[in-house]
Amino acid sequence: MLKNNNQDIPVFGSLFSDEEVLLSSLRTEPISSNIAYRLLKDQLIDEGNARQNLATFCQTYMEPEASLLMSETMEKNAIDKSEYPQTAEVEKACVAILSDLWQAPDKLHTIGTSTVGSSEACMLAGLAMKFRWRKLAAERGIDVKMCQPNLVISSGYQVCWEKFCVYWDVELREVPMDKTHLNLDTDRVLDYVDENTIGIVGILGITYTGKFDDILKLDSIVSEYNQHNTHQLVIHVDAASGGMFTPFVEPDRLWDFRLENVVSINTSGHKYGLVYPGVGWIIWRDKKYLPEELIFEVSYLGGSMPTMAINFSRSASQIIGQYYNFYRFGFNGYLDIHLRTQEVAKDIASAIEETQLFEMYNTGETIPIVCYALKKDTGIQWTLYDLADRLQMRGWQVPAYPLPKNLDDIVVQRIVCRADLGKNRGIAFINDFKECIEELNQAHILFHDKRNKDTYGFTH
Ligand SMILES: *Cc1c(COP(=O)(O)O)cnc(C)c1O
Numbered sequence: 001m002l003k004n005n006n007q008d009i010p011v012f013g014s015l016f017s018d019e020e021v022l023l024s025s026l027r028t029e030p031i032s033s034n035i036a037y038r039l040l041k042d043q044l045i046d047e048g049n050a051r052q053n054l055a056t057f058c059q060t061y062m063e064p065e066a067s068l069l070m071s072e073t074m075e076k077n078a079i080d081k082s083e084y085p086q087t088a089e090v091e092k093a094c095v096a097i098l099s100d101l102w103q104a105p106d107k108l109h110t111i112g113t114s115t116v117g118s119s120e121a122c123m124l125a126g127l128a129m130k131f132r133w134r135k136l137a138a139e140r141g142i143d144v145k146m147c148q149p150n151l152v153i154s155s156g157y158q159v160c161w162e163k164f165c166v167y168w169d170v171e172l173r174e175v176p177m178d179k180t181h182l183n184l185d186t187d188r189v190l191d192y193v194d195e196n197t198i199g200i201v202g203i204l205g206i207t208y209t210g211k212f213d214d215i216l217k218l219d220s221i222v223s224e225y226n227q228h229n230t231h232q233l234v235i236h237v238d239a240a241s242g243g244m245f246t247p248f249v250e251p252d253r254l255w256d257f258r259l260e261n262v263v264s265i266n267t268s269g270h271k272y273g274l275v276y277p278g279v280g281w282i283i284w285r286d287k288k289y290l291p292e293e294l295i296f297e298v299s300y301l302g303g304s305m306p307t308m309a310i311n312f313s314r315s316a317s318q319i320i321g322q323y324y325n326f327y328r329f330g331f332n333g334y335l336d337i338h339l340r341t342q343e344v345a346k347d348i349a350s351a352i353e354e355t356q357l358f359e360m361y362n363t364g365e366t367i368p369i370v371c372y373a374l375k376k377d378t379g380i381q382w383t384l385y386d387l388a389d390r391l392q393m394r395g396w397q398v399p400a401y402p403l404p405k406n407l408d409d410i411v412v413q414r415i416v417c418r419a420d421l422g423k424n425r426g427i428a429f430i431n432d433f434k435e436c437i438e439e440l441n442q443a444h445i446l447f448h449d450k451r452n453k454d455t456y457g458f459t460h
Helices: 033-043 064-072 085-101 118-139 159-167 215-228 317-354 384-393 423-442
Strands: 111-115 150-154 171-175 197-203 235-238 262-268 280-284 296-300 303-307 358-363 369-374 400-402 411-416
Touching: 064 317, 085 111, 085 280, 085 317, 111 118, 111 317, 118 159, 118 197, 118 235, 118 262, 118 280, 150 159, 159 171, 197 215, 215 235, 317 358, 317 369, 317 423, 384 400, 384 411, 384 423
Parallel strands: 150 171, 150 197, 197 235, 235 262
Antiparallel strands: 111 280, 262 280, 296 303, 358 369, 369 411, 400 411
């Protein structure tokens, strides 16, 4: 029976290459590792070329040394601080570096942690705001059991905030975006605030368009509010995409802990932190903004160490990958990589703009995102969904999706430029893009059925 299962059998001559790889119950006997490796790898082959995937913010390239180091450290469990004290120190170093990058006023008082991604980090940020609100509201004599807390954010939020509100029973108050406000409407934000508001979230890099909320303005509005109210508002910045881009490229932009009401910031290490998916970060400017109930102790070198993440066990390799990048690139390394990526985004944006067919929503000026809709009056027969299909034929993955509520009659396309999209690949993309348009202009278009509107649009 097993004679077809030894190392000498060529993979494609083996019995197993004739069978389904994806099983619904375990086979009784093992198969050889070389066959399992080969066939499973082949199974995953047709997911598209990661380097041509312009749909995702998540990293698709790391240096071979980083990959090696990460694969050599996969067995380390990030939560076992006493078994892996050096790994715990590496995580601490990352938190210190981010506190510094985000200009925390007093690094000795900041507290933070790694997470699986921004989603977990946002849960923690939201919980900290909720617990703090509850304590302060009770002190102000409010019967907190009788009222539902709320969170204020623009309707351009990423789905994790909706999850937060559903999971922890918080009312999500959306400040609507509209055609004149493609980010948080700072003139109206206070209309959504009341005594039960746990905080306002500003977004540094709206997932749909890459636009930034005006967090400087928001901060001054909050300062003004706090002067006239006993209820004190705080700001959390969801910097999933901008948090490790802006500090390098636009160090003078005020969005971070230099603003007095910004109490916490999250980012995704796997976006412009340049690590493979699986790492996020959250930092509080001061321990006092992280209620003690959310801090738990794990054993560490005969003593204990505070932890605050929701997840318990996970591999530390992503944290180590993050530190590798910090240690290897330094400030200027990140700056050079990001500037070059931004240049590619700007080149792509100008080529797209030159066709005069598109209304541009982002030309790479905030983060290296190019986002555009078809102009209304071009007389063109095809849609951005057709263009997405055409680009896909050439291997490029560029999604088309509607903007969120109130703007959902606008369908956009978004190109996320990442470090591994070099100038040459950028030029190849531009050429393909132009040819696809040419082909569509000549083509007999099969009209799509009206698509169901997807309220989440595109969430990553
Ligand atoms: C990507 C993103 C998230 C979610 O981040 P993950 O790291 O994928 O969990 C949250 N907020 C914003 C603004 C994002 O762009």
